[in-house]
Amino acid sequence: MKRVVVLFLTVLSFVYIFSFDYRLTVEDFEDGKLIVSLNVLFTPANKPSFYFYGPTGFVKPSSSTSNTYEFEVEGHSFLIPLLYSKNYYGRVMTKANYDVINLDLLYHRPQITVMSDIKKDVIYKYIKIIVGEGWNLANLDIDGVPIVWFEKNGYIVAFTENDYSNGVHDLNTIFDLPYGGRKEITWKLFSLNGVIVKYRGDVMPYIVEDVQPNVYQVKPGETLWEIANRFGVRVGDLILINDIKDPKVIYVGQRLKIGRVKFIDNPTVIVVNLRTARMGLYYDGELIKVYPIAVGRGDSTPPGKYWILRKEINPALYWYGEYIAPSPVNGLGTRYMQLSNPEYGIHGTSKPWEIGRRISHGCIRMFNRDVEELDSFAGVGSTVITISVDEDFKRYLVNMLEGYSFGKVAEKIGRTSGAER
Numbered sequence: 001m002k003r004v005v006v007l008f009l010t011v012l013s014f015v016y017i018f019s020f021d022y023r024l025t026v027e028d029f030e031d032g033k034l035i036v037s038l039n040v041l042f043t044p045a046n047k048p049s050f051y052f053y054g055p056t057g058f059v060k061p062s063s064s065t066s067n068t069y070e071f072e073v074e075g076h077s078f079l080i081p082l083l084y085s086k087n088y089y090g091r092v093m094t095k096a097n098y099d100v101i102n103l104d105l106l107y108h109r110p111q112i113t114v115m116s117d118i119k120k121d122v123i124y125k126y127i128k129i130i131v132g133e134g135w136n137l138a139n140l141d142i143d144g145v146p147i148v149w150f151e152k153n154g155y156i157v158a159f160t161e162n163d164y165s166n167g168v169h170d171l172n173t174i175f176d177l178p179y180g181g182r183k184e185i186t187w188k189l190f191s192l193n194g195v196i197v198k199y200r201g202d203v204m205p206y207i208v209e210d211v212q213p214n215v216y217q218v219k220p221g222e223t224l225w226e227i228a229n230r231f232g233v234r235v236g237d238l239i240l241i242n243d244i245k246d247p248k249v250i251y252v253g254q255r256l257k258i259g260r261v262k263f264i265d266n267p268t269v270i271v272v273n274l275r276t277a278r279m280g281l282y283y284d285g286e287l288i289k290v291y292p293i294a295v296g297r298g299d300s301t302p303p304g305k306y307w308i309l310r311k312e313i314n315p316a317l318y319w320y321g322e323y324i325a326p327s328p329v330n331g332l333g334t335r336y337m338q339l340s341n342p343e344y345g346i347h348g349t350s351k352p353w354e355i356g357r358r359i360s361h362g363c364i365r366m367f368n369r370d371v372e373e374l375d376s377f378a379g380v381g382s383t384v385i386t387i388s389v390d391e392d393f394k395r396y397l398v399n400m401l402e403g404y405s406f407g408k409v410a411e412k413i414g415r416t417s418g419a420e421r
Contacts, residue, residue, distance in 0.1 A: 021093040022048070022083050025180040029106045032074030038067050040085070042093055048085035052101075054078065078102050098179060105178045108132030112171070112187055114198040115267065118284050122161050123194045127171065129156040134178030141172050142189065164191040168199055168376070190376045195283050197268075200311070201379020204266040208241055208259040218254040227256065234342050236309030237261045240380070247310075263307045263340075263381040269397055270308075270346075270378060272364055272386040274301055277356050279364070280393035280400065281374065287395050291374070294355050294365040301362045306339040306384040308346075311375060315347065333368045335375040339384055346384070347371060 023039040038050055050069060052059040054076040061069040073079065081096045110131045117124040127149075131137065137156050140149050142164070149158035171187040188199030211231055218227070224247050228235045239247055241257045250256075271280040272293065279291045295301045315336035333348015348368040349355065355367055366374065387404065394400045 020095045020097045022081075022096045023180075024081060024096050024098055024101075026101070026106060026177060027068065027181050028183070029073075029103075032072060033062075034071045034073045034079075034103070034106075036069050036071070038069060038083075040067075043088045044093070045086045045088055045090070048083055048093075050081070050083050052079040053082055054080070058082075073103060076103055078104075101179055105132060105134050108135070110135065110173070110175070110185065112198065113202065114171075114189060114196065116195040116197065116283065118195070118286050123196075125160050125162070125196045127158040129158070129173070130154075131156060131175070136176040137173060138176050138182070139172070139174040143169050144172070163194065164189075164196055166192055169196070192281075192373065192377050193288050195288055195377075197283075197377055198379070200376055201268065201382060203240070204307075204379055204381025205264045206240070206261045206381060207264070208257075208261060211258045211260055214258055216256050216258050218250050218252055218256065220252050222250070224248075224250055231258050233258060233260050234309060234338075234340070236338055236340075236342075236380075239310055261309070263383075265383060266379075266381060268378050268382040270374070270382060270384045271393065271397070271400060272301075272384065273393070274303065274386055274388040275390050276392075277358070278393070279366070281377065282397045282400075285397045287393055287397075287400075290393055291366060291370045292355050294349070294357050294359050296360045296362040297358050300360070301344065301364065301386060303386045303388055304341075306341055306344065306386070308337045308378060308380055308382045308384060309340050309342075310338045310380060312336040312338075313375075333365075333371060335368070335371040337371075337375065337378070346374070 021041055023041060025037045025039070026034065027037050028035040038048065040048060051061065052071060052073075054073070055078070056075065059071055059073060059076070059079065062072050063070045071079075079101045081098060081101065083094055083096055085093050087093050110129050112130075113128040115126050117126065129137070131154070137149065137151070139146070140156075140158055141147060142160070142162070145162070147158050147160040147162070149156055167190070169189045169191060171189050173185050173187075175183045175185070177183050189196050190199040211233055216227060216231070224235050224238055224244070228238055235247060237260050238244065238256060238258070240261050241259050244250070267284045269282040271282060272295070273280070274295050277293055277295055279293045281288045281291070312335070314334055315332045331350050333350060336345055336347040338345045344362050344364070346364045346366065348371040349365045352367055355365065359365075385401065387401070
């Protein structure tokens with residue numbers, strides 16, 4: 001009997017030492033805010049005191065309900081929970097189920113890559129999701145219909161043969177997170193004639209060529225356009241290199257990296273035929289769609305190879321130093337895609353009757369509905385090639401660009417003449 005009592009007391013002591021008094025669950029995190037639910041695992045004599053200690057000191061809740069607390073945690077990399085209360089018997093209760101919350105794990109948002117593989121009779125759609133430590137995928141679907149997925153080498157691969165109507169679709173995911181919470185994330189996809197991509201495209205891989213002075217500190221009254229001109233780079237270069245969300249908003253003292261972006265070739269290629277005033281959209285070397293366009297007068301739109309450097313919705317017009325706000329007056333329509341040569345761009349129009357003519361100063365104009373569709377499909381870094389031939393677009397890009405000095409683009413992205421998949 002004595003042995004049984006000793007064993008019982010030993011087990012009871014073990015359970016007490018390794019148990020906890022409070023269960024914390026991270027319910028959400030976004031924009032520097034952390035929402036935590038607190039489950040008290042005993043009968044408290046008073047409401048628990050709950051706050052965190054981080055690298056810059058104590059962090060008190062900015063708001064709370066009966067068991068949910070919101071904290072402002074911008075700039076913190078970790079938090080130590082500090083809890084205090086007494087139970088019904090007057091015992092001090094302080095132990096939480098987590099000693100430290102590593103915010104770096106929570107703020108790592110998954111990254112997705114979307115691509116389509118065009119075969120002879122079917123188009124396979126692939127989605128790759130790179131997830132952080134402690135993130136576990138619980139659900140994945142497109143428009144509510146589950147698709148097949150598996151985990152491999154720390155990332156998730158999903159694929160489907162399903163056909164999707166032209167337009168925007170929702171890629172819905174649910175992740176089980178570190179510290180007990182769940183996070184729902186929805187990405188927008190865009191489908192066009194069987195091909196599905198990330199909505200408005202990805203930013204394609206690029207390299208950066210440094211330009212002296214490499215780093216520049218913004219002075220009072222300066223604009224991004226003025227700084228780009230001073231160092232012989234483009235506004236789009238500075239936006240990409242410095243991850244600028246709004247090019248109209250820079251501040252005095254801000255340090256900008258100065259450089260020039262060079263993109264790597266990618267599956268989306270836009271071919272502009274100056275002779276026929278038509279545009280061909282190619283993906284993975286195959287023709288997806290043809291659009292009517294307006295091009296420059298005479299030779300004001302030169303043949304060549306460019307990239308989409310930046311994109312704007314409802315763009316403003318800067319015309320010889322004059323700012324013309326987004327409106328039908330400025331003539332740019334509803335979308336603007338700046339090319340790597342800053343003199344040229346692809347945009348909509350307020351004069352649809354001019355489509356099909358040589359009418360512009362060098363830019364490529366489209367019907368607004370068409371440029372919105374193109375903007376939804378093509379990403380920053382998509383290749384734009386202008387040619388001048390008296391023929392219709394061919395099914396395979398490699399055949400369309402045959403004989404051009406940049407034909408290697410077609411060989412790299414497309415397929416050999418007459419080939420099938």
